[in-house]
Amino acid sequence: DAKTTQPNSMESNEEEPVHLPCNHSTISGTDYIHWYRQLPSQGPEYVIHGLTSNVNNRMASLAIAEDRKSSTLILHRATLRDAAVYYCILRTGGSYIPTFGRGTSLIVHP
Amino acid sequence: NAGVMQNPRHLVRRRGQEARLRCSPMKGHSHVYWYRQLPEEGLKFMVYLQKENIIDESGMPKERFSAEFPKEGPSILRIQQVVRGDSAAYFCASSPGATEEKLFFGSGTQLSVL
Numbered sequence: 672d673a674k675t676t677q678p679n680s681m682e683s684n685e686e687e688p689v690h691l692p693c694n695h696s697t698i699s700g701t702d703y704i705h706w707y708r709q710l711p712s713q714g715p716e717y718v719i720h721g722l723t724s725n726v727n728n729r730m731a732s733l734a735i736a737e738d739r740k741s742s743t744l745i746l747h748r749a750t751l752r753d754a755a756v757y758y759c760i761l762r763t764g765g766s767y768i769p770t771f772g773r774g775t776s777l778i779v780h781p
Numbered sequence: 782n783a784g785v786m787q788n789p790r791h792l793v794r795r796r797g798q799e800a801r802l803r804c805s806p807m808k809g810h811s812h813v814y815w816y817r818q819l820p821e822e823g824l825k826f827m828v829y830l831q832k833e834n835i836i837d838e839s840g841m842p843k844e845r846f847s848a849e850f851p852k853e854g855p856s857i858l859r860i861q862q863v864v865r866g867d868s869a870a871y872f873c874a875s876s877p878g879a880t881e882e883k884l885f886f887g888s889g890t891q892l893s894v895l
Contacts (some may be wrong), residue, residue: 707886714785714887715824715872715884715886762882767836768826768840771816771824771826773822773823774823
């Protein structure tokens with residue numbers, strides 16, 4: 672199964688940008704990179720996904736390295752409501768089980 | 782368009798009882814995944830189902846746990862003879878397809894075994 676590695680935790684100040692890294696060195700050509708986040712006492716929610724090109728939506732931006740072995744989720748201006756656990760996973764045509772690691776716990780300071 | 786619905790939100794059982802957790806996927810979604818989450822831990826895959834079929838149950842304990850996704854009605858995760866170690870949050874997710882499409886999660890069922 673393709674795997675991802677993320678730092679256990681990161682901290683940020685409110686209204687500053689946050690860059691959350693993810694390594695996926697065994698990624699294959701058909702793997703999509705997905706990001707989800709889980710707020711306290713809630714189910715995970717979709718944030719963004721991409722294949723090769725950088726992606727933007729109203730929640731965040733996804734920057735994908737040229738070799739696709741790593742990616743970065745960018746929150747342009749962190750708010751207290753962005754404090755959550757962020758998961759980076761691979762959605763692949765080769766393995767249909769979405770596997771979640773422990774994610775990165777983002778702490779946002781006022 | 783309602784999201785993924787899970788019920789009950791909280792379930793309390795005594796040791797030895799049965800727990801039935803329900804998940805109604807989003808309209809048009811035929812793929813359902815169940816996950817278990819212990820406190821301070823990540824999501825652990827349990828089972829992947831399509832309508833009337835179990836596709837992968839490699840994450841399910843061999844005994845006491847079963848899952849179904851009938852042609853009509855919600856997906857059910859059933860835990861027989863619950864033990865204290867079954868206490869956890871159980872989440873289901875649905876997607877329209879099996880591969881690159883995004884997952885939609887429910888709010889989860891918090892199971893507490895006394």
